[in-house]
Amino acid sequence: NAGVTQTPKFQVLKTGQSMTLQCAQDMNHNSMYWYRQDPGMGLRLIYYSASEGTTDKGEVPNGYNVSRLNKREFSLRLESAAPSQTSVYFCASSEDRGVGYTFGSGTRLTVV
């Protein structure tokens, strides 16, 4: 049982480049989330999807887009990367929005 799988684990981008972070879960969870974690800031929600076909903005959505491709997959896209987007990104899923999350292993992104 893989749980939540994120790819890639590490990435270095140049300012202005684009990339997509992939996330897939095999627990048949309805809700999926993208967070970023920065020192001293804690985990902050970027976007979430309460169910297949729906997405909503979280606390820090600017500069990001998401796609809930199907029930299993939820991707995060950076269209034009900026140094301020250097962070560790975590995907998470939950059975519904009232219960705790299962997190993926994270993506360490550096924008230079």
Next chain:
Amino acid sequence: QKEVEQNSGPLSVPEGAIASLNCTYSDRVSQSFFWYRQYSGKSPELIMSIYSNGDKEDGRFTAQLNKASQYVSLLIRDSQPSDSATYLCAVKTLTGSDQFYFGTGTSLTVIP
């Protein structure tokens, strides 16, 4: 004011002692409360959830919730060196987009 506040620590306790971790939150209508453990360089792992006032015990862990005082705590009995990690408090609130808010975490070191 942050939605969820934690003392960043570091908190050091000797092996076998009780570690006490505290968290306060600002939204009185918060509904669900969670504690996550995060080892350095790893993703957060859910260890406890609590939804109603009082204590909830799971092995060596006890979560305590006091909604009137707006705090939630985590007690770790018989602390072990393997408990050394950062502990994140998360609160589900109805403020804004009905999302979870995470504290910045408390770093715990258990000294052998």
